[in-house]
Amino acid sequence: MKFTEEHEWLRVEGDVVVVGITEHASEQLGDVVFVELPEVGGEVAKDDEVVVIESVKAASDILAPLDGEITEVNEALVDEPGKVNDDPMGDAWFFKIKASDLSQMDDYMDEAAYKDFIG
C-alpha cells in the first residue's frame, strides 16, 4: 500500500488501483455526512478533484493520485457516508482507477514513510 501527502491510500489490485483516505484523515475530517463520487468511465489526470467529502465541519476534496480511467466507485458511500469514519482503510474505499502509467505510484510513500509524515 502507498500513501500520498493528501492522506490517500493506494492499493494495487490487478490492473487497477483502489483509492481511499487514511484513518488519520478520517479522524481529522470528523463525521462524514456526504460523499460525491466521480462518474465511472471518466478519464482523470493526476491532481484533478474527483471526490467531494462533506463532514459536519466542511467540504474537502480528494485528488486523483494518478492519470487514468475511473473503473468503479463505491456506491455504498452515497447512502452511508459514515462508513468513511468507521472503516476508512477497508470498506470505505472511494474509487478504482486504471492507471495509464503505474510508475506514478513510485512518487508515493510507503507505510513507514507515511507514519513519519503524520508524526
Added chain:
Amino acid sequence: MSDALRQTPLHALHVELGAKMVPFAGYDMPVQYKLGVMKEHLHCRAAAGLFDVSHMGQVIVRAPGGYDEVARAMEGLVPVSVLGLAEGRQRYAMFTNDRGGIMDDLMLANRGDHLFVVVNAACKAADIAHMRAGLPGCEVDEITDRALLALQGPKAEAVLARLVPDVAGMRFMDVAVKVSQFGELWISRSGYTGEDGYEISVTADQAEGFARALLAEDEVEPIGLGARDSLRLEGGLCLYGHDIDEGTTPVEAALSWAIQKVRRAGGDRAGGFPGADVILEQLDNGAPRKRVGLRPEGRAPMREGTQIYASAEGGEAIGHVTSGAFGPTIGGPMSMGYVPSDHAAEGTELFGDVRGKRLPVTVAALPFTPANFKR
C-alpha cells in the same frame, strides 16, 4: 498587541477531557470532545449536554431609580418591552442601529432591582460601550468573575435538580438565584439548542467543581461549539454575524415575535429605539426579504454563502444561505438564508449553487426540530 487567546475558568477541564480546542471570539474554546460533533449533538437531544459558554458577556445594569429606570433607559436601545418584563423573567432582545439593523442579539432578565444582560462574546466589548453611552444615569458593570454553563436536553431538569434545589419548578425563561454547595448560582431556564435546559452563572472559583459534578451524572456529556452550532441551527435559532448582522432588520430576520405590541405603532411605548422608523414600517408592510429555513434535496449540505436561484438555469441569484450544515437529528442537510419575501412561502422550490451545480432546495418551516421548552 497581544494575540493571546483568553481562557475560560473551565479551560483546564476541557483539555483534560480531550477536547479539540479552537480560537473562537478571542477565546481558546472546545469545538468537540471525544464523542465527536454528531454523537454530541444526538446525546444532547436524547439526554443532557454541558456547554461552556463563559466566553459570552454577563453584564449587570443598575440605576438609582431601580428596575423601572433601567428598563426605561434600555427601551431606548432595544425594540422589546423591558418595562413589561416581570420580575424573575428573561426575554430575548436585540440592539438595533439607526438603519434598523441588528448590532447584537442578547438576553435581558429582570432581577428585581436591576437588569441582567447576556451578550455574544464577539460583540461583548462593543455592546458594553454601547450600553455605557446609551443608558444615561445607569451603571453598566461587566461581570468578569463568573463562568457561564449551559445544561441542555430532556434530562437537564432531572440532573440539575439533584444538585440544586427546586429548579424543576422554573418555567421556560424564568430566572432565579439559588444557593447551592457551589455558591450562589444565577440560573435561567433557557439555552440555545431548542431543548429544555438551563444556563447557570457560577463564580469562577466554583465553576470547575460544579462542571465536574454535572459531568459525574450518567446523563451528562460535555458538548463543544461544533454541536452547539448544529443544535441551534436545527432549532431555527440565529447565529449573530451569520444569520443576523448590522445589515439585517428584526423583521427580515423573522424575529418580529420578539417585538411586543407595546413597542409597535399604536402601542403605549411605540418606537423610541434606534432604527424604529425602518422597523415599524416593516412590521406594518412587511420586509422585502425574509430569513427562511431551507431543506436541500439529497444529502449535500448547502453551506453559508451558497447562492440561491429561483430556477434551475439562468437568472441572477435571488438570495443566499447564512448558515448551513448537516442536521444529525433530522438526518439530512439544513440551511437558513435570506430570500425575497415573494419566494419565502413554505414549500417554495428554489435552487442552491453547490460547486457550480444548481441543486433543488425547498423553503421549510423553522425550527427543523420541534422545540422542547417547558412553558
